[in-house]
Amino acid sequence: MKNMSIFFLVFISILPNSDVFSQRLFVTLGKTIIETETTEPFLWIGDTAWELFNDLTKEEVVSYLDNREEKGFTVIQATIMMGGFNQRNAYGDSIFLNMDPTRPNEKYFEYVDFVVDEAERRGMYMGLLPTWANNVVDRNGRGANFNVENAFNYGKFLSERYKDKPVIWILGGDRNVQTDQEYLIWKAMGKGLQSGVGGKNLISYHPTAPISSHFWFHNEPWLSFNIIQSGHFKKFQTEIYEFGMVFQQLIPIKPWVNAEPAYEDIPVLFWHFDDYSQFGKKKEDVIGEDGLIKDKDFFQHGFFDDYDIRIEAYWTFFSGGAGYTYGNNAIWQMYKPGTRYAVPCLNFWDEALDRPGAEDMRHVKKLFTRFPLGSFHVDQSVIYGTNFLDEDNIRAIVANDKSFILLYLNKGQEVSVNLSKLVGSGTASWYNPREGTIDEIGFVENKGIRLFDPPGEFGQHGNDWILILEAAQM
Incomplete structure (x- = not known):
């Protein structure tokens, strides 16, 4: 069998009438990098757009991707199903018919197709989460969760639909595996993503911070590379290079990506400030009429800025990482005037596109284009x-x-x-x-x-x- 050392593959797709094409990606036993089919190192510079499929129109997607292409991003991370089984996109289309995960809604996935194709036109890959982990890990009594059988079938459906597309699969969604049942569901979805006609897309798992996917899945045959989340809990997150040292000792050696570092403009330890009354405040004391933060001093530990972004990016690559994903607090949740937010923002999403940390990604790409990964x-x-x-x-x-x-x-x-x-x-x-x-x-x-x-x-x-x-x- 030819080229036996290659054990995970992604697609190749060439667009007609276009000089941009997406090459197959693979990882090879013993290597710490992701490579293209021409054995060139792939430089993962990602952007976090978790809520893209929830909130953006097609016109907004085009504007967003144009901006990210111009800055040199190579991967866009987004979640196909961020909400529950009745999630709807900006056009009102639900992801499943009658909330049944065995009945994907063609209209919804035509929109997903549009986004994937637009990314491909710009030479970018989509790091797609099939679902956010709240649909596997029910900690709010909502029910309507995946089980082993429908998780496998959903993974198989996705694998077959996107077998020739620039898609990297990311299981999880800010959750660690805490029960055997969770483990079995994620394992089934991973097997489903491998079992379809395609079955060759790279796959990983996105945990919470500061944790790595290797804790549960390193020896799973479907796990192509490891993911860490260095998270939002402190400045100077030394866990990044500490994980780098750990990954050098794992067998087999696999690449790793810091897929959720600290987001630019997010408050440090933001979850400590959910209850305004604990600090003698009301919401209107902190949040303005436009829905944006007006009292920055309320968040006592400050905000992550472009300096923090650079430290985490360079610490990642200088510790053996194969990729780094930038994030901005307003962009991951695509926060618009009059809409809901998960974490209070300093800007609306479109105003945050050109923040200094995002601009700094150009210089990360410039350095590691001159000194390529793997060299x-x-x-x-x-x-x-x-x-x-x-x-x-x-x-x-x-x-x-x-x-x-x-x-x-x-x-x-x-x-x-x-x-x-x-x-x-x-x-x-x-x-x-x-x-x-x-x-x-x-x-x-x-x-x-x-x-x-x-x-x-x-x-x-x-x-x-x-x-x-x-x-x-x-």
Whole structure:
């Protein structure tokens, strides 16, 4: 059998009259990256659009995807069924007929088809959740949940419908597996996604924070790669690189993606502030007539901003991650004037599209296009001296052929580097992750220890830098 080492595949689809096409994706035993059919590394830079199928019209979808394509996003994560079995889209179409999961509504899925096709036209993949976990894990007494049989059949239906489309399946939905029954239902849905005529799309599982899918499903044959959620509970989420160290020790080795880091503009520990009365406030004291937050100081721990976004993105890739998914508090819930929200917002969804953290994704893509995934590995030994596992931790990657070294300095820390890790002498430069610019430092020899001190003041908010050391081309 040809190419026995490949064990998970996604589709290939070529659009007529278009120069954009989606290539098959796969992962290979022992590799930590996702690859295309031409064995090029796939750079997962995702955006979180959980409520897209609930709330957006076709015109809004086109506007949204245009914006994300222009910024370099490659994956859009959205949930086919965020609500219950009677969920409806912006056009009033329910997902199932008579709330029966064995009777998918063709009108609803024609809209899903439209979104998937529009993403494909822009060379993007859809990371689709078949359902949010509240339809498997009933903790509110709502009933009408999946069981093992209909979960399998629903997964098979989706697999066959999207067998030739740029779709990556993501089970779960912000839930950890707590009972045997939950495990069996997710396992059945995963098998269903594999059993259809297609059955070749990549599949993973999205847990809550700070947790990884490998806790339950690493050895399941349908789990192509692992997902972590680093979450929204603190700044400097060191769990990211700690999970990176764990994944290096798992057998078999599989890629991993940080699919829900802290969202830009969301309050830190937002769930602690659901009850305004506990803080001597009324809702109208905090939320304005337009439905947006007017008293930011009410949220005592502040908000995640673009600096937090960059730290989590670079910590992910500098810890061996195959992908990172950006999120914005208004965009994940597609919050519009006069509609409901799950977490109070600073902006409406369309106003949040160009927030600084989203703009910074351009520079993430620029860096890892120049230094592709798969061409390097994590190597902390390049750092000389103490490097504690705390919020000041410096991350280092080294080219497989030793032609470059990159170090991410999240606080503008000075760093001593063992230059013997370079294959030859060359140049040192500073990469500015806020602007995507490169400033050359000068010549470096590939021997000894050298101290590098980034521009700006150590510890200053937003003063993160990437040190690039490159051997001269022979």
